[in-house]
Amino acid sequence: RQEIQAELKEDEAPLSLTAFPRLGCGFFTHPPFQPDPINGISKSLFFPDEAINQGHIRFKTLTRNIRSRRGEKVAINIPIFKDVNTPSPFIEDFSHLKDDGSSAAAAKPDHIYMDCMGFGMGNCCLQVTFQACNIDEAKTLYDQLAGMCPIMLALSASSPIYRGYLSDIDTRWPVISASVDDRTEEERGLKPLKNDRFRIQKSRYDSIDSYISPLGRCYNDIELTLDDDLCKELIDGGVDELLARHIAHLFIRDPVSLFKEKLESQDDETDTDHFENIQSTNWQTMRFKPPPANSNIGWRVEFRPMEAQITDFENAAFTVFIVLLTRVILSYKLNFIIPISKVDENMRTAFKRDAAINEKFYFRKDVLTESTPLECAQQCGSSGGCSDVQGEYELMTIKEIFHGKGDFPGLLALINLYMDSMEIDVDSRCTITQYLMLIGQRSSGTLQTSAKWMRNFVLNHKDYKQDSVVSEPIAYDLLKRIVNISNGSENADPQHLFHHTTKSSDSIPEALYQAEAFLDQKSRKTATEADKPHQDFQPHPSDNPLSNGLVNGD
Amino acid sequence: MEDEDLFDDTFASELPLSSVGGKSQDNTTKFSKVNLSALESLTLPRCTGCQRQFPFPVNLPENHAVISLEESQAVDRTRMAPPPQGTRSGTVKSWNGSVFAAGVKSTRSGQVGSTASNKSNLSVNNHSSSTMTDDIPMFPKAKSMFLHSGNIINWNRLKRKPNQTSTEEVCDCIGNTLASYLETQDKTELQYVTEIYKVNSENVQKIDDTEREEVKITVKVFVCLPLPTSVISETVNKVLNELGTSYIETLLLAVSPGEGEEDDSSAPSVSVIKPYWEAMEELVAAETVLSLGVCDLTKDSLEDLYNWAKVKPSVDQVNLESCCVMPQDLTAYAKAVNVQLLTHNDRPVFIPEETLQETIRSVSTEADGRNWVPQWVVRYSGIVKCRGIIKMKGYIIHARRDHKIILP
Numbered sequence: 001r002q003e004i005q006a007e008l009k010e011d012e013a014p015l016s017l018t019a020f021p022r023l024g025c026g027f028f029t030h031p032p033f034q035p036d037p038i039n040g041i042s043k044s045l046f047f048p049d050e051a052i053n054q055g056h057i058r059f060k061t062l063t064r065n066i067r068s069r070r071g072e073k074v075a076i077n078i079p080i081f082k083d084v085n086t087p088s089p090f091i092e093d094f095s096h097l098k099d100d101g102s103s104a105a106a107a108k109p110d111h112i113y114m115d116c117m118g119f120g121m122g123n124c125c126l127q128v129t130f131q132a133c134n135i136d137e138a139k140t141l142y143d144q145l146a147g148m149c150p151i152m153l154a155l156s157a158s159s160p161i162y163r164g165y166l167s168d169i170d171t172r173w174p175v176i177s178a179s180v181d182d183r184t185e186e187e188r189g190l191k192p193l194k195n196d197r198f199r200i201q202k203s204r205y206d207s208i209d210s211y212i213s214p215l216g217r218c219y220n221d222i223e224l225t226l227d228d229d230l231c232k233e234l235i236d237g238g239v240d241e242l243l244a245r246h247i248a249h250l251f252i253r254d255p256v257s258l259f260k261e262k263l264e265s266q267d268d269e270t271d272t273d274h275f276e277n278i279q280s281t282n283w284q285t286m287r288f289k290p291p292p293a294n295s296n297i298g299w300r301v302e303f304r305p306m307e308a309q310i311t312d313f314e315n316a317a318f319t320v321f322i323v324l325l326t327r328v329i330l331s332y333k334l335n336f337i338i339p340i341s342k343v344d345e346n347m348r349t350a351f352k353r354d355a356a357i358n359e360k361f362y363f364r365k366d367v368l369t370e371s372t373p374l375e376c377a378q379q380c381g382s383s384g385g386c387s388d389v390q391g392e393y394e395l396m397t398i399k400e401i402f403h404g405k406g407d408f409p410g411l412l413a414l415i416n417l418y419m420d421s422m423e424i425d426v427d428s429r430c431t432i433t434q435y436l437m438l439i440g441q442r443s444s445g446t447l448q449t450s451a452k453w454m455r456n457f458v459l460n461h462k463d464y465k466q467d468s469v470v471s472e473p474i475a476y477d478l479l480k481r482i483v484n485i486s487n488g489s490e491n492a493d494p495q496h497l498f499h500h501t502t503k504s505s506d507s508i509p510e511a512l513y514q515a516e517a518f519l520d521q522k523s524r525k526t527a528t529e530a531d532k533p534h535q536d537f538q539p540h541p542s543d544n545p546l547s548n549g550l551v552n553g554d
Numbered sequence: 555m556e557d558e559d560l561f562d563d564t565f566a567s568e569l570p571l572s573s574v575g576g577k578s579q580d581n582t583t584k585f586s587k588v589n590l591s592a593l594e595s596l597t598l599p600r601c602t603g604c605q606r607q608f609p610f611p612v613n614l615p616e617n618h619a620v621i622s623l624e625e626s627q628a629v630d631r632t633r634m635a636p637p638p639q640g641t642r643s644g645t646v647k648s649w650n651g652s653v654f655a656a657g658v659k660s661t662r663s664g665q666v667g668s669t670a671s672n673k674s675n676l677s678v679n680n681h682s683s684s685t686m687t688d689d690i691p692m693f694p695k696a697k698s699m700f701l702h703s704g705n706i707i708n709w710n711r712l713k714r715k716p717n718q719t720s721t722e723e724v725c726d727c728i729g730n731t732l733a734s735y736l737e738t739q740d741k742t743e744l745q746y747v748t749e750i751y752k753v754n755s756e757n758v759q760k761i762d763d764t765e766r767e768e769v770k771i772t773v774k775v776f777v778c779l780p781l782p783t784s785v786i787s788e789t790v791n792k793v794l795n796e797l798g799t800s801y802i803e804t805l806l807l808a809v810s811p812g813e814g815e816e817d818d819s820s821a822p823s824v825s826v827i828k829p830y831w832e833a834m835e836e837l838v839a840a841e842t843v844l845s846l847g848v849c850d851l852t853k854d855s856l857e858d859l860y861n862w863a864k865v866k867p868s869v870d871q872v873n874l875e876s877c878c879v880m881p882q883d884l885t886a887y888a889k890a891v892n893v894q895l896l897t898h899n900d901r902p903v904f905i906p907e908e909t910l911q912e913t914i915r916s917v918s919t920e921a922d923g924r925n926w927v928p929q930w931v932v933r934y935s936g937i938v939k940c941r942g943i944i945k946m947k948g949y950i951i952h953a954r955r956d957h958k959i960i961l962p
Contacts, residue, residue, distance in 0.1 A: 332707065
């Protein structure tokens with residue numbers, strides 16, 4: 001944040017905001033530009049082409065290709081928040097924006113209408129990538145975290161305002177999902193299939209459709225649209241069935257951005273660009289990332305649903321929480337898997353207004369497995385059929401999921417149990433304790449989600465006319481407040497965020513670093529000398545780095 | 555002489571049966587070293603419930619059924635012989651005296667024919683449904699116990715109660731391990747056991763050589779009362795054996811608070827620590843332990859220890875409740891001498907006596923729980939380096955009781 005601020009002018013500030021509240025309203029850019037619905041790339045009524053990221057040709061290309069593949073502009077319709085003075089039905093008049101009638105037809109009454117990729121991909125979020133030690137651990141993490149996606153989305157909600165209106169949702173998810181929806185009418189089921197191969201249920205930006213670890217096999221209850229030939233090719237090539245189906249499902253999509261030079265010249269033995277092309281334009285809640293060619297970065301899993309919060313502390317808290325959760329899952333071999341159709345239902349619940357306090361989510365009743373995932377997997381894999389899974393999950397509130405219900409201890413208790421068994425230095429423990437306190441208070445409702453805080457800011461603003469309109473003055477005041485909170489010059493509202501004093505620093509304490517290095521060196525030496533008889537029982541000064549500050553024999 | 559002390563320890567070890575330390579009618583003499591033949595010559599009835607013999611008819615405690623000598627002798631013979639197959643089935647589930655009674659009852663009915671109820675005023679069932687206070691102890695002679703929990707990371711039960719303190723966690727292990735031990739022991743032999751030793755072997759997880767380099771093992775020894783310094787090597791060796799390794803990375807010492815001259819009763823005294831520390835230094839010299847640490851020391855105590863020690867402490871593990879309000883002098887000093895300040899969540903008195911006794915009581919009987927005092931507790935944990943995953947965690951507990959067994 002400081003680095004960016006150093007490059008900016010005095011009246012400019014970097015914000016970690018999920019959605020800019022007046023994106024698409026009048027002249028919202030600086031310098032100002034006019035949208036070009038007739039000749040522009042996106043043909044949006046609201047979003048000028050100049051606002052599309054100029055840094056790489058990819059973004060303009062994606063925008064154009066998505067629109068042209070779809071055969072029409074994308075149509076994003078988000079329910080508007082009905083306040084006492086909001087027109088009912090809420091219908092906007094686009095005629096003065098050079099609409100040729102298609103937008104008026106695409107816009108739904110009582111909805112906020114948006115019409116290009118920029119409205120979705122111009123948002124921002126918090127994505128966390130984990131490295132796994134092998135492919136099995138990667139598959140396990142992918143499946144186990146999948147169920148957490150809707151829950152973390154609801155908890156981190158921070159985007160209730162779109163194109164200058166208060167909406168009835170709290171998260172960006174449905175907006176982005178619709179903003180890159182390149183499915184044709186046939187694929188969307190509006191017309192019978194003639195030119196297109198598949199009827200596709202979801203946009204390319206949406207939640208995952210299948211589990212890929214053995215433990216998840218019995219919970220794939222969504223019919224997976226996939227390319228059968230590709231699937232067979234993968235299976236014949238030695239890829240296991242679940243993963244083959246997952247990849248074949250990703251590959252029902254056409255590429256929406258290609259470099260001509262790469263088409264012929266690429267060697268698939270050394271270059272994974274073609275795979276990455278389709279892989280990176282399937283924007284899902286989780287992403288399973290095989291290592292690229294010629295890299296030892298390993299198998300990774302990306303957790304993608306969380307919304308960005310306005311302060312660094314909050315973003316760190318959410319990130320650290322999910323990292324700790326992965327450690328807990330792997331240490332205690334927990335199982336959060338529920339039928340994938342239920343995860344999808346949870347997603348639809350998650351973006352509702354105030355979902356974190358008002359809604360319930362399907363959650364596994366018993367996350368503590370008796371046997372190891374491997375044993376379960378063998379059981380699941382060997383028998384053809386799957387036992388009845390209906391009784392394994394139930395509806396729980398966010399508060400119950402984090403703080404416990406009955407026999408279920410709650411995620412926070414499990415994390416605390418884990419931390420008591422780890423060797424954590426005092427500063428880290430202090431910091432993590434505060435992060436977990438934030439998560440705990442947001443999940444119990446003691447603190448408001450960021451979305452609720454923003455919504456209340458608008459509702460209580462002196463200029464607000466109870467008509468769901470977030471005018472420029474209101475938006476300006478909101479953003480000014482966010483700038484001041486995030487740079488520390490003002491305190492946050494106590495209902496939203498408490499005063500924190502974390503001990504984060506750029507590096508771990510020197511003592512830890514030295515101890516770690518010493519132990520590494522000693523254990524390697526001891527392991528190789530384990531068979532040699534020990535003659536000398538006197539402690540050597542050089543064995544103890546702390547007496548003379550030497551480490552690693554330097 | 556104590557009236558109620560019908561079972562005298564000194565006799566018990568001599569006899570294959572429950573002993574008869576009686577008083578003669580004039581209350582001045584005691585029998586000594588009564589053998590079986592001498593026993594048979596006495597007209598002593600036996601309670602069908604707890605199988606004690608009493609001088610008849612004097613001093614018969616309530617709820618004890620009375621049987622005739624013939625039946626009593628028949629029972630004796632039965633108890634001497636190994637029980638027939640099948641008579642012990644169904645006895646393992648409950649932990650009060652009724653188990654014992656049920657076992658014996660089925661034995662008796664198989665061997666003798668008539669039941670006690672014909673002759674007695676009170677039936678066996680009456681006795682077995684009496685309160686736990688009256689249940690006869692399962693291991694009255696036991697004076698020492700060693701319990702190894704094995705790797706508890708995958709114990710479902712413990713994960714269900716993650717709000718529990720580490721004290722509750724270790725007591726859970728004690729209860730489980732002891733219960734598991736009692737389940738598998740011969741009830742008769744249990745009466746004579748002087749040392750309970752149970753390793754939950756099905757949970758014990760050894761580290762194989764390929765894994766060893768990836769794992770960092772830390773052992774924390776809680777010394778509950780003043781013990782000889784050999785406790786250090788004893789406990790470490792137990793862990794090494796259980797895990798199947800020749801060395802551990804870190805050994806932490808926690809001594810019980812309030813011993814010695816410290817004003818702050820919650821901080822341990824350095825003079826108490828030093829003898830143990832010397833024993834720990836020997837382990838470092840032998841390379842069975844790679845680094846040492848101490849717990850809950852203030853800056854002055856830490857400095858004292860640090861300056862004196864040959865092998866310097868690399869860790870001072872402090873209670874996490876102070877992690878955001880660490881004393882400045884301690885953090886500054888630790889930084890200066892490169893001592894890691896790590897956190898723990900353990901009570902100063904790790905297992906209070908009453909808690910231990912309550913735990914033992916909950917899986918056995920009131921009498922069995924009495925007088926036990928924790929000697930030391932070891933917690934070991936193995937963390938996969940660089941990945942932050944807990945591979946194993948377990949407890950080894952040693953408790954003793956040295957008092958005479960007092961029965962109701």
